[in-house]
Amino acid sequence: MNVLKSLGKFIWGNPNIPELIKISSGDFHLVRPNSLKGTRECIFHEAQATIRRTGTEWQYQIVITRVFDEGEEDLQDEEEEVEEEKVFLIDESLKFRKGQFEGRTTFSWRDLSGDPDDLFEFVCDINTTTHIVDAFEHTVYKCMFERKYQKPQYEATEQDIRNFVFNTELKIDQNDKTPPSTPKNKRSSLNKSFTTPTSASTTPMRTQNIESLSTPTKTVKLEFPGGVSSKATSIVDADVELHVFDSNTATFLMQSPLATTSILKGNNYEYWLIVEDDNKRHIIQKIEPRMNPVFNSTQHCLIWVYYDGFDMVNSFLIKFCDPDNETKFKKKFTSAMYETLNETKAKEEEQEYLMNAYLDEDIEMIDAKDSDEEESEEETDSSDEDDDGDVNNEAKEDGANTQLAVGHKLDRSFVLKGNKIGVFKHTDDDRIEFNTDINNISKPQGKKFNPSKMMLHEGDSNMILMDESDKHNLYKMDLEYAKVVEEWNIHDVIPVENIFPMKKFAQMTGEKMILGLSHNSIYGIDPRLPKFKLVDNKRRQYVTKNDFISGATDEKGHIAVGTVKGDIKLFDSLGKIAKTNLPAMGSAIKGIDVTSDGKWLIATTDQYLLLVNTEIKSDSDGRTGFEKSFAKAEKPKAKKLQLKPQHITQMGGHTVNFTPARFNTGEGVMEKTIVTSTGPFVITWNFRQVKQGKLAYQIKRYSDDIVADNFRFGQDKSIIVTLPHDVTLTKKSHLSTPTKSVLSPSKKSGSRSRNNIVKSFENY
Structure with a gap:
């Protein structure tokens, strides 16, 4: 089905479910204006109103069902026949209309077996929301359309629907001296009472x-x-x-x-x-x-x-x-x-x-749990043991976790927390265990500091650390001795805003050099230089301020860099001008990752991810935007990956703020999955399906906001999830299709009911 055919289901209902929509509480009357015995006769004191499919195509019914008070049904005489339901075929001859009775919304229609003015009337409970009232009325008119024209309701135009609104709504109220609107200019009055907020800005207006x-x-x-x-x-x-x-x-x-x-x-x-x-x-x-x-x-x-x-x-x-x-x-x-x-x-x-x-895009919706054809049953087996017992709790008085680095050669993960680094071991049975702490991180002179960033280096034997308060120096920690052994003076003028490897898998080798960013330059850093470690002939500096903040490389060393304004620049090597400039959307590119072959990149902003195919389709040599500029007509189209607005609503008002998204990675390993997180939710996209335009995602909720996340190196079955005071490992198969039960907080602290939402609107 198409992506928004599911949306059509939301509006019209699942065709396999008989009930389209229900008003769960009200009372039901027969109204006889010309009767000598009285104008109103209560048929059901408590009732429900349902629009229901029949077994015949294009035919629908209004079904009014009696609701018994507790114990009332048991008190009925066994021989007494109690009417529990009244059924009415939906047709325009009913002259269905909406009204008011004693401040409550009513739905009325003709009693076709009675006098011409006799009406059946369902009076909605005072707590029935206007959302449900409007949807119920509009659904009746669409049912009339299907019966009359023998066509599906989604083919109805707005004028088609308005034609079924009973024309008493054009009459002037006896107390209203305002002339009625003419049918030509009149908009349907299906929605007269619902009041929404007048401002979504944090500043009322x-x-x-x-x-x-x-x-x-x-x-x-x-x-x-x-x-x-x-x-x-x-x-x-x-x-x-x-x-x-x-x-x-x-x-x-x-x-x-x-x-x-x-x-x-x-x-x-x-x-x-x-x-x-x-x-x-x-x-x-x-x-x-x-x-x-x-x-x-x-x-x-x-x-x-x-x-x-x-x-x-x-x-x-x-x-x-x-x-x-x-x-x-x-x-x-x-x-x-x-x-x-x-x-x-x-x-x-x-x-x-x-x-x-x-x-x-015009895409096909799929079950988000569908896996790649090449994945094994082991990878997608939902019967795997859950990871709830695999959480490594830490002392809260030591501060909160801030960074995660996943080992390439060593099967270790490193978690930064203030002035210390926690080391976690990956076990053979695909679990994670606490191994040791590196405490009291200090510069070679003995001054303690809290690193702002860490990056594994030289076959996972060293860790490069940054200090937010000193942007002209880097610090090399020897992981075997668990201490900082070198201070690198990068430059006395040019700062270091970020660092990343020379090539995608350089951290697995003895490569000494790394890449650095300042606000307007990209440069190489070589710790073997005698004084300043910045390599002058490996620097590309821009005259204007670009505000570079993130970068990544592919296996060949091609470079992608993101800016505060949202630009993405692609370079084939250091010291040269960018081959490709992708326009800024306006949101900062807080993280970038590139596939090993350089054909795809994923850029992270707070609200969304941008997936870009860098291949130049017309190039016979198979070059990418890193190696050659795109022709104007071949500029790549970014795929925007984001959470569905309705899912954000079910999250209870959670503001989206993605952590840097990453592909699963490993030498000789094909990228199959994208992982990121926002608040307490870890989220994955199936990369193969995303490339085909199928944007469904899987999700899992935790009890606390997620600090960082990444796959284990070399596979995509397991995701390391770092919480403020916990580190855990979850299997990809334990993430599920977003539903209210997955997205919403617990009932104790859950989102407000539909009635409360409407009351809040009306009180605004």
Whole structure:
């Protein structure tokens, strides 16, 4: 199935399940306006209303089921026949409509066997959410569409659905002197009572002075605390459906069947997204990275995350009604996101690259637990013993773990914690055990310090350490003697911001040199030089400040470097200009990893990962973007790997902040899996399937936030997970497809119920 056919299931339901949607509590009446005995007769004091499939295609029923009070059913006379259910075939002849009775929402339809004015009426419980009410009503109209036209509901246009809304909604209330809207201009009033927050910014704001939606542009006055105000102007509008994600049912529910979404441009590269209909403004929020936006061209929709500034998170979906407006909206949205992050306009030639990064492809959804064909049963056997007993607890008074380094030649992992390094041994039965501590890390002169970074060196015999407070020196620790034995003075002017190996597997050899980064240069570091260890003839310096922060190499020594602004530069060797410059998305590239053959790289930002294929398809010699510049028409398209907005909602408001993603690695080992983590979640993507456009991921939740993670060297079955005070090893087969039970906190501290969410919205 396509990626968002599953989304269609969320909205419409699984075809294998008879029930489409249910209102779980209410009471059921027969209303007879012309009866001498009284206008209302209660049929079921407690009842449920369900829309149910029949055994016949295109036919659906409204089923009203009696709910017995506790013990009531047992008290009935055995010979007395008790009616427990009433069933109504859904057809437009029912003249189905929504109303109000004593402050409660009602659904009414004709009693086809009674007088013309007689109605059956289901009165919803006062606690029934507006999400469910709107979804129930809209589902009835879609059922009517299928019965009338013998076509699936997803082929219905908005006008098709509006045609089933019973026309009493166009009548003027006796107390309302306002003339009714004409059918031509009237938007459906399916959603009159639901109120959402008016701002997703951490700074509360109000809006006013909205010009008519029919005008080409509209101006919004934004008011902030302290009397500060500014104006924002619409730069694009589009007609959409609006849906909201319900965590309890894992479904997107209709909130407005016909609304308008707009992007507003404010001052200083600020942009706002609004969604409104004729009844109210549903959403206004600042465009920013943590929205985690995903476009999908198959279902013509945008899904994103909404934070209200009050510890509540939701996921919304807008489905575009017109393809042309959808395309215009995508371009404006990606440009707005870029300008928000970079405070400058994107170049024309970069627009397509940016667009592709925000688009979710027309892909096929797969079970995230599907494994590579070449994986053995041992690797994917979910019956393996779990790793809960394999946690190595540490003393909390010693501070928290901050770094992880996995051995290449030695089957050891090293965990940095303040002024000491914990050494952990990998056992033959694929477990991890504490081995020893290296305590009181000190410089050769005896001064203690807390390393900010560590990197294994020279066949895992040494560890290179960085000191955040001294960026002109590095320190070499001899792991056999467990002490720092050398101080390397790199340069008196050029600092060291980061270090990484000369080649991908250089750490397995006796290679002395390593690579270093400053904010605007890439250089070699050779500890054998007499004074300054920076190699001048192995340095590439840029005049402008690039803010290099991360780097990696492939097996041949090709270099990939990431910047604070999100640029990625590819070099074939030290001292030369970059062969390829990949445009900045605006988010800092905090980590990069490259496959052994240099054909793929994975770049990590806080909110998402970028997977880039560096192969030049037209090159007969099979060269990559490290070795040759891409032609303008062949610029690579980055695949954006991110968590689905609805999954972030189920995480209970967790803000995504990925740790540097890595491929599994090893000499002669094919990269098959990508691993990263965010908060308490470790996440993997099947690399082979990602290359095919199948972006499903597996996930596992821990009790604490994850500090660092990586595969054991030489395989991808086991992942070392470093927590603030624990180190553990989990098998890849123990990660699972994201579900609410996997993503959500425990019930004791879990996310709020759907009713509480709605109440919070209404109290905003």
